[in-house]
Amino acid sequence: MSVTAAKGFTAAGIAAGIKESGSPDLALVVNTGPRRAAAGVFTSNRVKAAPVLWSEQVLKGGxxxxxxxxxxxxxxxxxxxxxxxxxxxxxxxxxxxxxxAGEIAVASTGLIGVLLPMDKLLPGIETAAGRLSEHGGEKAAIAIKTTDTVHKTAVAEGNDWCVGGMAKGAGMLAPGLATMLVVLTTDADLEAAALDAALRDATRQTFDRVDSDGCMSTNDTVLLLASGASGITPGQSEFAEAVRAVCDDLARQLIGDAEGASKDIRIEVINAATEDDAVEVGRSIARNNLLKCAIHGEDPNWGRVLSAIGTTKAAFEPDQLNVAINDVWVCRYGSVGEDRDLVDMRYREVKITADLAAGAESAVIWANDLTADYVHENSAYSS
Amino acid sequence: MSVTAAKGFTAAGIAAGIKESGSPDLALVVNTGPRRAAAGVFTSNRVKAAPVLWSEQVLKGGxxxxxxxxxxxxxxxxxxxxxxxxxxxxxxxxxxxxxxAGEIAVASTGLIGVLLPMDKLLPGIETAAGRLSEHGGEKAAIAIKTTDTVHKTAVAEGNDWCVGGMAKGAGMLAPGLATMLVVLTTDADLEAAALDAALRDATRQTFDRVDSDGCMSTNDTVLLLASGASGITPGQSEFAEAVRAVCDDLARQLIGDAEGASKDIRIEVINAATEDDAVEVGRSIARNNLLKCAIHGEDPNWGRVLSAIGTTKAAFEPDQLNVAINDVWVCRYGSVGEDRDLVDMRYREVKITADLAAGAESAVIWANDLTADYVHENSAYSS
Structure with missing residues (x-):
């Protein structure tokens, strides 16, 4: 499973003592070949962590x-x-x-603005190297958790090849290009350019459309490593689909485990003039704190959806907008639609459909509600 | 006080029965002349309430x-x-x-997506007209409250003329041009163009820089009416300063009474290349939910300030950024600065200073923290 589902990879996860709690905190993923191709996507935050600056350089070599x-x-x-x-x-x-060292990518997660305890980290690398195993994927996934309540892994099987991966992330989830730490591996025999195309396409449609709390991290990193150990070179579209499936699965797991959240909100913007319009509107809805509170309270307060749409530059006419919450069209033609009391919001997943009536493009953005638990979890000192 | 501080105005505030609670809900402000010049600034939300669409038309006549x-x-x-x-x-x-009717502006506030009970509202206007008084400003200010815990009024005195005003607003406070409902009156003898210039200048620097929760209303309206009753025509800069002072006072009152807030956050961005850059950075900091939670928890988590700055397009170099919280420079040159334990955050007002080291421009944005009370207040049905 995880990053060791694909042949040609070993991994380990250990407690190096970086966390005062003594929980696992160091993971190592090694490509044993024969190929060592890689692609990476990083945060678009202009304040980038040291490991992001380092790994961006490493990835330039492919x-x-x-x-x-x-x-x-x-x-x-x-x-x-x-x-x-x-x-x-x-x-x-x-x-x-x-x-x-030029072949080693580094990724870090935790509190911003604190130096790492190198006296713990460096010996930890030696310990982890001694425990590398073809079954180490699970332990590696556990070692990268911060406030995550569960570790996240996913696998997509091809025909005698596969794509596997692990992810961490529970807050500061609103990527510009990627989100939090994700390592994907494949034993498909592909060059860096093929990996890069598949990874960019996948992250654009998955991690980039997850917006838990509107806060973009300084450390977001998504890596895809190929060992070629299967000896198989799948077609690009088949491979890209497998990468997208794993990214989608991991992205959903991130939303499902977001800090303090009680609802996963699927925002689908339909009939937009352009895909960019659909994403802009979806993100505006996803970031509206008043709406996020209403969803938490199971209140189908569609006026807050319209007020969020109204702040965007997307093509639409206010009196042509339609909004459904869990398939009940509570807003028709920018005004009162079906009875809001028909909306059943008891379940964790809530679906908001915004019809811009301006074209044929669409996009889905995933978000979370805003809860008192989120406030509590993020107002504690140095959380 | 309030809108009747200036000569040439009467006002009233009554309970018309629009609110089920029976609280005051209808206000009338009348300019008794001799002049009836006016200017208005409205929400830049593209989804505009009916009274905004109406009043924008009315104001075109000046x-x-x-x-x-x-x-x-x-x-x-x-x-x-x-x-x-x-x-x-x-x-x-x-x-x-x-x-x-073409001389009558209308402004409404409350839940979006519900028709007004006209059988209550129309008789209410007749009742209010019967109670118009030169001392009615206070009652008018009370009648426009929604979740406001206190009514808001302010006055700036000129030399035998004055500018007075009232405001309401406690949530959905992130104007594009103005915020919530504000009526300013003056007995200065000025034409509409002079009022308009003073009002736009004032709102740009006051209401437009208040960002309680990042949510822009569909109903924001700021009106300035001049009766000319003082017979005095002050100089434009003197008048503009009085308007700005009243707007600033009212804007601060809005932040001070924001829904569920426990902190007022003064974000000053200094040494920006342009004023637009300073405002963009200030707003990005103001809207960062993780930072707002940290401020609530009295945690000087400056990493969240940097991560918010990093999402903007403003001119800066990450390793030149400095951040102070309550005057302690916790971040110097994009890295660890003074000891965060020196920051005292016990008081309601918290000051964040972000130094972009990129120019000589600056701007102040006011925001609130994010609290469990905000979530509670906004997750209740139809709040």
């Missing part, structure tokens, strides 16, 4: 032999010392694994 | 003789019937006051 991931500290806004620490992390892994 | 305001219903997203109701409201006021 090859990654190993990934070091840690929870317990984001190593973001840590200045030159933070970057040196990421460099030292890659050097240590290269040393232990007999590789070059 | 004259307003009376304003009818109601709480208990926004008359937004109510279709052609909603617009007919606004028209009928203006006609009724015109009839009772011996004016023409």
């Amino acid at each position: 090859e990654v032999s190993a990934v070091v991931l840690n929870s317990g500290g984001a190593n973001a806004c840590t200045g030159p010392k933070g970057f040196q620490d990421t460099h030292a992390t890659a050097e240590k892994a290269a040393d232990v694994l007999g590789l070059s | 004259e307003v003789s009376a304003v009818v305001l109601n709480s208990g219903g926004a008359n937004a997203c109510t279709g052609p019937k909603g617009f007919q109701d606004t028209h009928a409201t203006a006609e009724k006021a015109a009839d009772v006051l011996g004016l023409s």
Whole structure:
């Protein structure tokens, strides 16, 4: 399962002592080949963590032999010392694994603005390397958790090849290009360019359309590594579909485990003039705090949907807008539609459909409600 | 006080029965002249309430003789019937006051998507007209409250002339041009163009920089009426300063009474390349839910400030950013600065200073924290 579902990969997850709780906090994923092709997508936040700056450079070569991931500290806004620490992390892994640091990607997650305890992290890499296993995917997925209540893995099977992956993320979920830490692996025999095309296409439609709380992280990283160990080169569209399926599965798991959330909100914008319009409107609805509160209270308050649509630049006429909540068209032609009392909102998943009546494009954005638990979880010191 | 501080105005506030609670819900403000010049600024939300569409038309003539305001219903997203109701409201006021409907502005606030009870509202106008008084400003301010816990009024005195005003607003506070319902009056003898210039300048720097919860209303209306009753024509800059002072006072009162808030956050962006950059960055910080939770928890979590800055297009270099919370520079050069434990956040007002080190422009945005009370207040049915 996870990152070791594909042949040609080993992984490990250990407690290095980075987290004071003693929970697992260090993961290692190694590509044992024969191929070491890779692609990556990173946060579009202009304030980027040291490991993002490092890994972006590594990915330019199109090859990654190993990934070091840690929870317990984001190593973001840590200045030159933070970057040196990421460099030292890659050097240590290269040393232990007999590789070059330029092939080692690094990803970190946790509190921003705190230096990592390198006296714990570096020995941890040595320990993790000693525990690498073809069955280590699950442990690696557990070691990258922060406030996640469950670890997240997914696999899509091809014909004698597969794509597997792991993800972490429970807050600060509103990617510009990717979200939180995700490592995907495949034993398909593909070059970096093919991986890159499949990964960008998949993240654009999955992680990029997850908007739990409107807050974009400094550390978002999605990596896709190919070992070629299956000896099979699937067709690009078949491969892209498998990558998209795994990303979609992991993205849904992120929303399902978002901090303090009690509802998963599926926002589908239909009949938009362009796909960009559909995404802009979906994101505006997803980020409306008043609506998020109403959904939490199981109140089909469609006026808040219209007020969110009205702040966008998308093509629409206010008196042509239609809105359904759980398939009840509570707003027709920008005005009162079916009886709001018909809307049943007892279940975790809530569906909002916004019909812009302006074209034929559509998009789905996933969001969460806003709850007192979210406030509590994020108002504690250094959460 | 309030809208009757200026000579040449009468006002009334009554309970017309629009609100089921029986609280005051209808206000009337009448300009008794000799001049009836007016200016208005309205929501930039493209989904506009019927009274906004109506009043925008009225204001084009540059004259307003009376304003009818109601709480208990926004008359937004109510279709052609909603617009007919606004028209009928203006006609009724015109009839009772011996004016023409084209001189009557209308403003409404309350739940979106519900028709107003015209059988209560129209008789209410007659009742209110019978109670118009030069001392009615306070009662008018009370009648426009929705979830406001206190009514809001302000006055700036000139040399034998003054500007007074009232405001309501406690949620959905993130104007594009104005915020919620505000009526300003002056007895200065000025034409509509002078009022318009002063009002636009004032709202741009006050109401437009208040961002309690990132949610833009469909009903935002700010009106400025001049009676000329003082016979004095102040200089434009002197007058503009008085208007700005009243707007600033009222804007601060809105933030101070925002739904569920426990903190007022003053976000000052300094050393920006342009004023637009400063406003964009300030607004991004103001809308970051994770930061708003941290402020609620009295946690000087500056990493969330940097992550919010990083999502903007403003000119800055990440390693040149400095952030102070309550004057403690917790972030220097994009990295760890002074000890966060030095930050005292016990008081209601919290000051965040973001130094972009990119120019000489600045802007102040006011926001609120995000609390469990906000969630509770806005998750109740039809709040």
